Amino acid sequence: MLIDQLSVFVENRHGALAAVTDALYRYGVDIRAIAVFDTTEFGIVRIVVDKPEEALKDLKADGFVAKLSKVIAVEPIDKPGSLNELFHIMGDNGINIEYIYSFVMRRREMPYVVFKTDNQEKALQILKDKGLNTVVDL
């Protein structure tokens, strides 16, 4: 299952990230997961929230460059090497993972893994075939 993830453009300057999280707080939007990758002078913040559509509308109205994109969230099986296995499955099938991050939900032990590939449909199918649990609802 593909889930909605917000991508927001931020400059690499003091308070830029806080401006995004402040805004989400003001809209009453809950952040489930957030990730920022190495940036030089700017970067893209990836955020999984409870109300993505609303959050996007509000962010845009406030002048942010923001977009919704579909990402895959999986719950790796609780055994050693499961993440390693996930990468192998993707790699062996010629699917390139563009970015990946993980997060833990309260009252759960295993981290979810969120990632974006260059072929989302195919990636989903493979995960399903391998019996990996893709998250439907966060």
Add this chain to the structure above:
Amino acid sequence: MIWSTYETMARDQMEKLQLERLKQTVRRVYDHVPHYRAKLNELGINPEDIQSLEDLKKLPLTVKNDLRDNYPFGLFAVPQKEVVRYHASSGTTGKPTVVGYTKNDMETWTELIARIVTMAGVSAEDTAQVSFGYGLFTGAFGLHQGLERVGASVIPISSGNTEKQIMIMQDFGTTALIGTPSYALHMAEVAKSMGIDPKKDLKLKWGLFGGEGSTEAMRRELQDAWGIFVTENYGMSELIGPGVSGECKALCGMHISEDHFIPEIIDPETLEVLPPGSVGELVITTVTKEALPLIRYRTKDITSLHYETCDCGRTTVRMAKIQGRTDDMLILGGVNVFPSQIEEVLFNTEGIGPHYQIKVFKKGYLDKIEIDVELIDDNLLESFGQLEALKQTIRSRLRTVLGIDAKIHLHEPRTLARFEGKAKRVIDMREVK
């Protein structure tokens, strides 16, 4: 509609009129302005020596420093009591340049503006919002008088307080917006952030912009943002203020009111007069001004003159959009570039907004140029690589089109400076030459 019959005069008649007025003006400055009398004597020229328009090039050029050196009223041809209005242009350093108007000058100015606003489509049916700053700057008062003359309903709102401007625009049903192009661009952005769709929620039809140069790309931005017909007009306080020239609906250059101003194009280096169509520095001689007549005033603006009759029916000469100012020209590692050329490249690049800042500095012996732009396209957020690619696109276009190598910085929207008057988009941090 054409406001005045002078705008459609036959060329030979116009030249006859110009010569007659030129003779009077030369006589006037010789008799009343010590600066010009000294200059003419130095060159051994008598006012009687001016017998044809060709003789114009014998006359000395005037530069802005002549006005500064004779601050405040040294170049005036009338005593102060005949002056009914002063304006001044703010000098970035030192004293401003002061200009004055007699009663007749005010009448001339008003008529000149009536011509350009009519050319741009404005009539007595219109409600015109003057968003130039009222004060010593000539823009606001100039447009104000001419708009009243054609019978438009004028809102003298001045510049600034942008949200209120938008509210008034909506509540009063403004149909014509008057100001600098950069402020109009900023206003459109504010309107949008207030949830107003200019095309649906406002009655705007016309945009009359001036006070600073603008590019065709800027015109498109303004047309798209407001859904209006955009014209540009030209002038400078030394010459009279706005009203020297303006675009008609054919949008093929700005018609100069030649019965009041004689234009020439010179090579800014050799000072030689260039033939029609050539690109060079615009030089203007005022032939009707009483308080401050100027002989062959160097405007520093780079343009060209076109004498073919326009589709609109006017016979007056048209000047092309200003390509840049001789003193705005950036020399970057030996390459000459006008900021307007950089603007053209930026505006034609998808994904970034119309606001930008150019920074020039020296690193060792090398000129370095950095350009700040704002990202607006959310489609580029799929991967970091797309954003890097956008930077590369801008960089390589600047290299191919202009031959300059610039470092591009992407910023969030609404983070670069916005301007209510003339935009200051170039910061040159190199040593002053």
